[in-house]
Amino acid sequence: MPINTLIRCRDVSYSYESAAALRGVSFDVNVGDALCVVGENGSGKSTLMTLLLGLKAPQSGSIEYGGGLRANQIGYLPQQTAAQKDFPASVREVVLSGRLSARGLRPFYTREDRASADRHMERLGITHLANRCYRELSGGQQQRTLLARALCATQSLLLLDEPVAGLDPLATNDLYQLIDSIRQEGVTIIMVSHDIQSSIRHATNILHLHCEPIFFGTVDQYIASPVGQRFLIPVPVCAADGAQLAVHAVQ
Amino acid sequence: MFATLIEMFSYSFLVRAVVVGLLVSLCAALLGVSLVLKRYSMIGDGLSHVGFGSLAIATAIHAAPLAVSIPIVVVAAFLLLRISASSKIKGDAAIALLSTSALAIGVVIISMTTGMNTDVCNYLFGSILAMNRSDVYLSVALAAVVLTLFVLFYHKILAVTFDESFARATGVPAGAYNMLIAMLTALTITLGMRMMGALLISSLIVFPALTGMRLCKSFKSVTICAAITSAACFFLGVVGSYLYATPTGASVVLVNIALFVIFCGISVYQTKRRAMA
Structure with a gap:
């Protein structure tokens, strides 16, 4: 494992009694990254969180921690x-x-x-x-x-679970700026979010989950990828709404 | 006033009752803060009903009441947490299930053996005469254990109460602390139940915590306030019940209600004044 890798996930799977929550998830988190995990409800984001925090063990695959990090040294911001x-x-x-x-x-x-x-x-x-x-x-x-x-x-890694859920736009902006400045001080960040549009402005890497990882790469790659295109410019419900969302995504 | 107190304490059964009661109220208040904040208030109620059932069994088989009820109630506490955690049956439903079952079993056993007599009334609403010397020793030991554990694990109890997922993520075995709190609650309830009554004992868990929360702004001050108000309410309740010949358990609850209302009033007044300022 390279020296600047904090977390290495390889082929991680986890399923509850009946349904698979995560299948074959692999990704690396390097020092200084801001990884944003996106996906719809039930796409396995929360399960991935609990696995990363070491609260559950993956049923197959492996999660390794590097750089002297232990699972209980992750700074965790749970949902309230x-x-x-x-x-x-x-x-x-x-x-x-x-x-x-x-x-x-x-x-x-x-x-x-x-x-x-x-x-x-x-x-x-x-x-x-x-x-x-x-x-x-x-x-x-x-x-x-x-x-x-x-x-x-933590000294090195923050795990944020829907950090801006329930905040008004002003407080949301505020919190994102705070997260940016914390990252600039050298803390690596993993953030789970519904809010794809604004997360990509504050992330370096994106992991898009739909039980399986359907995208993992940098933000620029994501914006250029078919997955990113589909999610950043949602299918318009009506023409006016669609135009508005598209403008928002471009911004 | 002093003459009354001196007269009161010339009865050794009253001295025993006050000692046990003060210690039990203290423990119940400390545990209550965590239980109320975790939305587990009904655990006390559920366990006291189980206690009633176990007292009925003890009477039926002519055994010492505590020797039978302590293990049964502790097992019930363990089961309650397990059932709630498995999430097939939600916590509140699990408690309702357990408490009504225990009550029904208790009533059937009593009617089959001694019949519905004053004993039953004493179990349900408490009797000040119920405390003997061994209860005093037990409650002193219990209070020592609860206080020691509470002080030693205070910060972890705060963390687990405030945010279980964060506590787990930082390596605190939250399940073990929940279990510890439930066990201590079970012991406190069994000890206090015969004096306060199975139907009233959970007030000692709920009221002091809620009263403290009206005015206090930090976990530490809520805890200290709950402990003090709980002990004070118990003492005033006992004195009141002696003066007016009212049932002890109910009198203690009445004092708790009065203090709760007063604290609510002060809290409303403070909020209004702050809003005006």
Whole structure:
């Protein structure tokens, strides 16, 4: 495995009781990449996430981690659950919980853990919210908090599951810019998204899943490929809508 | 006031009841914060019904109540989590299933053996006379175990409660912590049930956590607030039940309701004031 490869997936398959969720998925993630995994609902994106995080083992094929990375050192930004939205915890408490993987069995946080949490809150511009209650924050501020927590858990790789779901356009833009700047600081990013149009603006590579990988390559290759063409310019429902979507894709 | 308290505590059964009750309320409040936030509040209710069934069995076979109910309730807690996790039957349905079954079995066993008498009423609504010396020792041991585990695993419990998938991804065995919380809940409920009553014991789990959440902004403050209000409500409830000769369990719940309403009021007032500012 090349030295700058963080994750190497080879021929990974996983199926639930009846249906296959993933078949023959192979791809590499190199240091500095921003891989965007796209596909419709039920295309196996979430299954791929759980496999990458090591929560389940692939039934066939292999996932190897390079560059000193372990599965529990991936900074994970899961989708928010309903229970979280009214959770009484301070921002600091949430961010600190990102340090748990480094904690092991030791019961309490050290000064180093607290410093790391402070550093990442600073980096994401939420230091002034540190003592605020999580449930009182806006959607964008909550995502920043969870992103700071994810950064506490990793040095090298972030895994983002639908990071902009439920955010308004302004907060969405904000979050994408934040993700871009984190990547420029040297953190590799894997992002799962429905939103193909804007993800391609913030990705270097695309993996398009439909249980099987129907495309894997760089963004430019994707835009030029038949798959990309089909998904970036959807079949128009009516002429006006189609034109609008096409314009959006070109932008 | 002091004279009343001194008079109250000259009865050794009351001293025992207060000691056990305070410790049980403390444990229930700590566990309750996590259960309520994870949307598992009904677990307490389900387990207390199972406890009722197991008390009926214990009476029928003339065995020590705790010796029979602790293992049965712990197994029920284990089953509840397993059933919920397998997702064939959803959590709330699983609890309803288990609790009504246990209640039905309990009632049938009682009517076949001793018949429906005051014992049944005591099981359902609690009796302050139920605590003996061994209960005191057991509750001290339980409280020590719950407090120690809670302090040692506090940060992990917070992480698992807030976000199970993130906790799993960072290598925290979330399933094991869920199991631990369910087991401790089972023990707390079995201990407190005979005093508070099978139908009322789950209030000790739910009320303090919800009361704390009205005003507190962090997990730590919610936990501390729940523990303090729980113990205070229990004590006031017992004193009230002594003064007005009301059933203990119900009196404790009434005090909890009153405090919950007061906290809600303060929370509404704070929100209004902030909106005006």
